[in-house]
Amino acid sequence: MNTNISIIGVPMDLGADRRGVDMGPSAIRYAGVKRRLESIGYQIEDIGDLSVPTPESYPIIHDNLKYLDEIAKVNEKLAEAVDREMGxxxxxxxLGGDHSIAIGTIAGLAKHKKNMGVIWFDAHGDINTGETSPSGNIHGMSLAVSLGIGHPNLIHIYGNQAKIKPENVVIIGARDLDPGERKxxxxxxxxxxxxxxxxxxxxxxxxEEALEIVSRGTDGVHLSLDLDGLDPHDCxxxxxxxxxxxxxxxSHLAMEMLAEADILTSAEFVEVNPILDVQNKTAKVAVALLCSAFGDKLL
Structure with a gap:
């Protein structure tokens, strides 16, 4: 695995209904992500947080695609940042932020990885569109957008085509899928x-099966880990x-097996909401899982 890591914070909460997830990057940093990764041999450069407008600054124009334009602009900036660091x-x-940031992350990666595998670790499918979403929250549409399905303002971010292929995607941990997502x-x-x-x-x-799927003929593997993939007791x-x-x-076993496979080329950890947390427990879990994915071992 590449030992030179660039941390990009995206304090986005426009894609979700519940406030507070914009503090996720700070919570993960406070839980010691940089120190922990450095302790296992990685060279870390934290480039800070992207600028994200607050929901109070803009009205909701599209009820089925809330904060569409604002989310598209932030993801365009994120795609540029990811592209630059890959370059x-x-x-x-x-570090997120709500899961709508996966749109920008994957768009930036797609400039360098033309046949990317994706592990989507999540309780939800995030494969809704404006037509199928019960809430209109874009954090539930990010996988669909990355597959080239959804509103043009989103699927055209940093390129006019699908960024990933369905046969290269594996969703792990799903237990809440909307009817349109199932279809x-x-x-x-x-x-x-x-x-x-x-x-x-x-x-x-x-x-074992997931790793075989995402590495079959691909030129890199991206981990998109939503902390709600874990049980609420732990997160x-x-x-x-x-x-x-x-x-x-x-979850630790999954990350340890991913590290052993040595196929990871990028990652994002999202949906940590400190307002809803208990003593930063979820951010600490995020850091522990992150370090396992990067090869941290007891012995």
Missing amino acids: RGRFPLV LIKQLGIKVYTMHEIDRLGMPRVM PGVGTPVIGGISYRE
């Missing part, structure tokens, strides 16, 4: 490991918690 030969580590997932043939598969097969087999500080999620230990 410098560095590993982009993006689109089946239509596209995306591999999804719901909690049923994780319970039945076990995380080792799920990860209370998220905006859209869903009970019955992946355990703390299962």
Whole structure:
């Protein structure tokens, strides 16, 4: 794995209903992400946070695509930042912020990775569109947009085509899918490991299969990890918690197996909401998982 890491903070909360996730990057930093990564041999450059407007600054114009223009502008800036760091030969580590930032992260990566594999670690599919979303929140549309499905203002960010292919995507931990998402997932043939598969097969087999899928013929693998993929008992500080999620230990095993595969070329950790958290517990979990994904071991 590339040992030169650039941390990019994106304090975005325009894509979600519940406020506070804009403080996620600060919470993860406060939990010691830079120190922990440096302790296991990585060279860290924190380039700070992108500028993100507050929801109070703009009216909601499209109820089915809330803060569309503002989110598109921030993701364009994020794509530029990720592209720049990749061009410098560095590993982009993006800290959110709500999951709408995956639009910009993946768009920037796509300038360098033309056949990228993606592990989407999440309780949700995030594969809604403005037509299928019950809430109109764009953080639930980011995977669809990256696949080239959705509003033109979003799918045209940093390029006019799909940034990733459905056969290269694996969703792990899903347990809350909207009807439109289920239909689109089946239509596209995306591999999804719901909690049923994780319970039945076990995380080792799920990860073995997932790693084979995302590395088959791809030129890099991106990890997009939403902390609500874990059970709310372990990660209370998220905006859209869903009970019955992946355990703390299962999540660590997944990250450890990802590190052993040595295929990761970029990552983002999103949806840490300190307002809803308990003593920064969720940010601490994010840092622990992040370090496991980067090869930290007990012995």
